[in-house]
Amino acid sequence: MVSDTIQFLLNNKIYKIRNPDPNKTILNYVRNDLKKTGTKEGCAEGGCGACTVVLGELNEDKVIYKSINACISFLPILNGKQLILIEDLVYKNKPHIVQEALIKFHGSQCGFCTPGFTMSLFAMRKNYKSINNEIIEEALSGNLCRCTGYRPIIDAAKSLKNKKDQDHFKKNQNKTIQLLKKIKNIDIEINHQGKKYFAPKTILNLRKILKKYPNSKILSGGTDLSLEVTKFRKDIKTIISLNSVNKLNFIKKNKNLVEIGATTSLFEFQNLIKKYFLDFYNILKRYGSVQIRNVGTIAGNIATASPIGDTLPLLLSLDAKIVIHGINTKKTLPLNQFFTSYRKTKLKKGEFIYSIKIPLNKKNIFKAYKISKRFDDDISSVCGSFSFFIKKNIITKASIAYGGMSEIPKRALTIEKDLINSEFSENTFSRASNLIDKDFSPLDDMRASRNYRLTVAKNLLLKAFYEIKEKKNIRIQS
Numbered sequence: 412m413v414s415d416t417i418q419f420l421l422n423n424k425i426y427k428i429r430n431p432d433p434n435k436t437i438l439n440y441v442r443n444d445l446k447k448t449g450t451k452e453g454c455a456e457g458g459c460g461a462c463t464v465v466l467g468e469l470n471e472d473k474v475i476y477k478s479i480n481a482c483i484s485f486l487p488i489l490n491g492k493q494l495i496l497i498e499d500l501v502y503k504n505k506p507h508i509v510q511e512a513l514i515k516f517h518g519s520q521c522g523f524c525t526p527g528f529t530m531s532l533f534a535m536r537k538n539y540k541s542i543n544n545e546i547i548e549e550a551l552s553g554n555l556c557r558c559t560g561y562r563p564i565i566d567a568a569k570s571l572k573n574k575k576d577q578d579h580f581k582k583n584q585n586k587t588i589q590l591l592k593k594i595k596n597i598d599i600e601i602n603h604q605g606k607k608y609f610a611p612k613t614i615l616n617l618r619k620i621l622k623k624y625p626n627s628k629i630l631s632g633g634t635d636l637s638l639e640v641t642k643f644r645k646d647i648k649t650i651i652s653l654n655s656v657n658k659l660n661f662i663k664k665n666k667n668l669v670e671i672g673a674t675t676s677l678f679e680f681q682n683l684i685k686k687y688f689l690d691f692y693n694i695l696k697r698y699g700s701v702q703i704r705n706v707g708t709i710a711g712n713i714a715t716a717s718p719i720g721d722t723l724p725l726l727l728s729l730d731a732k733i734v735i736h737g738i739n740t741k742k743t744l745p746l747n748q749f750f751t752s753y754r755k756t757k758l759k760k761g762e763f764i765y766s767i768k769i770p771l772n773k774k775n776i777f778k779a780y781k782i783s784k785r786f787d788d789d790i791s792s793v794c795g796s797f798s799f800f801i802k803k804n805i806i807t808k809a810s811i812a813y814g815g816m817s818e819i820p821k822r823a824l825t826i827e828k829d830l831i832n833s834e835f836s837e838n839t840f841s842r843a844s845n846l847i848d849k850d851f852s853p854l855d856d857m858r859a860s861r862n863y864r865l866t867v868a869k870n871l872l873l874k875a876f877y878e879i880k881e882k883k884n885i886r887i888q889s
């Protein structure tokens with residue numbers, strides 16, 4: 412069965428929209444069509460958090476809450492979900508506990524950013540039984556305020572530690588679950604003035620659509636794709652969303668391998684990888700914001716082939732493989748054979764990334780660093796990733812990869828060769844780090860100069876050496 416109508420829950424009512432414009436953002440729908448203008452537009456590119464709304468999603472018999480940037484989310488992704496707007500937080504004329512806290516601690520001045528902060532804090536309060544400073548900082552990392560200053564907002568957030576999650580959403584949860592279950596879980600096919608949007612439920616149907624529309628754009632989290640519309644003002648003619656294909660949302664693990672399905676969110680992945688490679692987790696915590704990681708995926712990050720995509724050097728140095736499915740084909744490719752030139756990959760028409768496989772080995776020593784102008788919610792100038800096997804103080808394997816150093820994320824093969832079979836010592840690393848310009852010839856751009864990149868890349872290798880020597884956060888656990 413197929414439907415041309417998306418359905419979602421707003422304020423205890425199921426909304427239905429037949430053949431909506433698949434290029435319309437949730438933000439434009441909410442402000443222009445629903446005339447609910449509490450949700451603000453600041454940057455329109457996912458960077459400021461003014462447009463934060465929360466989605467409630469059914470997960471077995473529970474609703475889980477995700478903050479997202481409405482400015483870079485296409486309207487059809489609402490299908491089957493609960494949309495929660497700033498206007499919905501007030502209940503019987505009483506502000507929500509999050510709003511009360513922001514008032515009490517003077518967390519607002521001009522107020523433009525306040526709805527976004529409120530929604531991020533609302534999602535945090537709903538998702539965590541107990542709250543600590545790390546959770547607060549993470550929850551707010553995607554929201555910018557230009558006049559209040561962050562201290563009062565953080566104070567307001569801290570005061571929520573003592574408040575129980577007993578709001579009207581909690582009281583209404585059974586009704587919400589019933590209403591969400593009422594929405595039929597079927598394939599979506601939208602046709603709006605020639606613009607098409609497909610959200611198949613199965614891989615079989617996904618393949619059929621890819622066969623018929625090989626030039627379509629695949630949508631995962633949309634944190635990159637949507638900018639074609641919102642920033643570059645283009646129309647996307649045909650979109651195929653992977654997000655309803657249940658079989659693409661998985662994490663499988665055994666003692667040698669972890670495999671991540673294409674639609675697994677970066678947020679879900681960050682909590683998994685923490686157990687195995689702590690530095691991978693540390694970098695993911697600085698990847699965009701919670702709003703971005705709630706929807707963005709590793710598969711999407713890989714497919715962009717961005718030279719500054721944060722997961723790419725890390726996956727390269729961990730010898731990750733990607734599983735690619737085509738209309739009638741399945742293949743597995745080492746990631747280091749996937750990128751061909753600037754933002755180009757070996758992905759052919761009709762193909763999609765099915766999963767990513769990361770090998771696990773207890774002896775693998777892993778370090779990674781992201782250098783950016785701002786700590787949170789910023790893109791790398793340089794990202795360095797280092798993976799070693801060391802036996803009796805001899806380096807038996809070295810996999811080193813950098814982002815931001817060339818037109819594609821790339822392994823440092825000359826340095827690797829120099830390190831292998833050498834003693835694990837300061838001399839060895841000092842010698843090898845001087846080979847950085849044999850592997851890379853980076854460009855000057857607004858983020859960093861060529862010399863800065865070369866110096867940082869070299870120093871990151873030395874940093875990895877010293878931290879491994881001091882046994883700082885290195886060991887894989889399983």
Ligand SMILES: Cc1cc2nc3c(=O)[nH]c(=O)nc-3n(C[C@H](O)[C@H](O)[C@H](O)COP(=O)(O)OP(=O)(O)OC[C@H]3O[C@@H](n4cnc5c(N)ncnc54)[C@H](O)[C@@H]3O)c2cc1C
Binds near residue numbers: 700711714790
């Ligand atoms: C505010 C903001 C902050 C950001 N911060 C960072 C950051 O810190 N680090 C970083 O690396 N990136 C960052 N990004 C970039 C972006 O988040 C990533 O590139 C992201 O991983 C894309 O994943 P997605 O699931 O959203 O992909 P989408 O936007 O859905 O898709 C991106 C591209 O990949 C293709 N694609 C998606 N999934 C598949 C698949 N399974 N098979 C084949 N093709 C596919 C799409 O067709 C599209 O061309 C940021 C973006 C924004 C807007």
Ligand code: FES
Binds near residue numbers: 452455459463482483
């Ligand atoms: S308007 Fe800035 S993140 Fe959406």
Ligand code: FES
Binds near residue numbers: 525555558
């Ligand atoms: S209160 Fe003015 S931008 Fe935050």
